[in-house]
Amino acid sequence: MKQQTLAIHAGYDKDAQGTMAVPIYQTTAYEFRDTEHAANLFELKELGNIYTRLMNPTTDVFEKRFTALEQGAGAVGTASGMSAIFYAIANVAEVGDNIIVAKQVYGGTTTLTGHTIKRFGIETRYFNVNNPSEIEALVDDKTKIILFESITNPSIDVADFDAIVAIANKHNIITCVDNTVATPIYCNPLVIGCDVVVHSASKYTTGQGLAIGGIVIERENLVEKIKGNARYAHFNEPDESYHGLIYSNLPLPLFTLRIRLALLRDLGASPSPFNSWLYIQGLETLPLRMRQHSSSALEVATYLENHPRVKKVNYPGLKSNSNYDLAQKYFPKGQSGLLSFEVETLEEARAIADGTEIFKVVVNIGDSKSIITHPASTTHQQLSEKELIDAGIPSGLIRLSVGLEDSEDLISDLEKALS
Numbered sequence: 001m002k003q004q005t006l007a008i009h010a011g012y013d014k015d016a017q018g019t020m021a022v023p024i025y026q027t028t029a030y031e032f033r034d035t036e037h038a039a040n041l042f043e044l045k046e047l048g049n050i051y052t053r054l055m056n057p058t059t060d061v062f063e064k065r066f067t068a069l070e071q072g073a074g075a076v077g078t079a080s081g082m083s084a085i086f087y088a089i090a091n092v093a094e095v096g097d098n099i100i101v102a103k104q105v106y107g108g109t110t111t112l113t114g115h116t117i118k119r120f121g122i123e124t125r126y127f128n129v130n131n132p133s134e135i136e137a138l139v140d141d142k143t144k145i146i147l148f149e150s151i152t153n154p155s156i157d158v159a160d161f162d163a164i165v166a167i168a169n170k171h172n173i174i175t176c177v178d179n180t181v182a183t184p185i186y187c188n189p190l191v192i193g194c195d196v197v198v199h200s201a202s203k204y205t206t207g208q209g210l211a212i213g214g215i216v217i218e219r220e221n222l223v224e225k226i227k228g229n230a231r232y233a234h235f236n237e238p239d240e241s242y243h244g245l246i247y248s249n250l251p252l253p254l255f256t257l258r259i260r261l262a263l264l265r266d267l268g269a270s271p272s273p274f275n276s277w278l279y280i281q282g283l284e285t286l287p288l289r290m291r292q293h294s295s296s297a298l299e300v301a302t303y304l305e306n307h308p309r310v311k312k313v314n315y316p317g318l319k320s321n322s323n324y325d326l327a328q329k330y331f332p333k334g335q336s337g338l339l340s341f342e343v344e345t346l347e348e349a350r351a352i353a354d355g356t357e358i359f360k361v362v363v364n365i366g367d368s369k370s371i372i373t374h375p376a377s378t379t380h381q382q383l384s385e386k387e388l389i390d391a392g393i394p395s396g397l398i399r400l401s402v403g404l405e406d407s408e409d410l411i412s413d414l415e416k417a418l419s
């Protein structure tokens, strides 16, 4: 089936009432048939609902539908994009290990990898996403995951998947792609050869700025990379917290299963059923919305590129952009709704952001409402001068998330602010 059909039907086979809309299963727990049934569920002899921290029927539809859109093998929903990223890392790395992360990533990912997990004894080694050959020198036998964004936020670079995957596969290391900006509509990293995808569902997924959420999705046959691989010994050895369960022996998508059974069990950042229902509503219209976000963003980028006060526009759909060829290779159908542009100074950038009316000053992306952000004073304020430069964020950089309003109105709004 095509994506637009999957977005509307995948993962939902009607409940006993024949309910057309996916019901919200607003419950904490589930009744077992008897104690034997309960024991079987806990022992994974049978699969079924135990407790909403671990699974929920509404969340299950969301997970299955997103898995279908990404052409993956299995998924686990989380309470936020950040918890999805943290769980992907914590699922493989422990004290003494290291991970390799692109310098150009979301601000929260920079602080998580550069500061918070350092206190857990996990070291982060950074590479420039525009120069993936840097990865080779960073790899050692304690390297557990390579993390990068398909389209980076907010520098709007494009990852060279093939180059990164080639190095990762040579060393048998798991790759994890944050595909929040490109969305499954424009890019399916698991089909390109990556192992794990994470998303913030708070952005284009819900699409109207309604709820915080996230998801981790894994590819078919990821077990091939993990089984017998000394890097991932804890997937190949008995898990004492689960009566000696060996994940790599299970006939199930093992990466997301371990997140569910160990990390959701112990850390608990699971989505609320109501929020899962909102993500599902969003997914139904995601293919349609992405087309509009993309075509309007290209119009806005083209307008800005011809404006005398604008030094530079970063949008991979522009022919002049240094990422144009990579974008044509990996996202030929559209380049999403995010762009950034540079003016001379920090003061000018702030005055422009304050001068728009339709574009609201908000730290979010992927909303139906257009958004303007000055990263250096907001989302990336906690970064040092050096981290800012590494993340590709000059102080005069403005980020736009182009919404679903009429593009002519958006351009005249920017025209006023720039005059």
Ligand SMILES: *Cc1c(COP(=O)(O)O)cnc(C)c1O
Pocket: 080, 081, 082, 083, 106, 108, 109, 149, 153, 178, 180, 181, 199, 200, 201, 202, 203, 212, 213, 214, 365
């Ligand atoms: C917003 C965002 C995140 C974090 O997601 P939350 O749902 O806000 O926790 C991670 N990565 C990218 C690319 C994002 O835009």
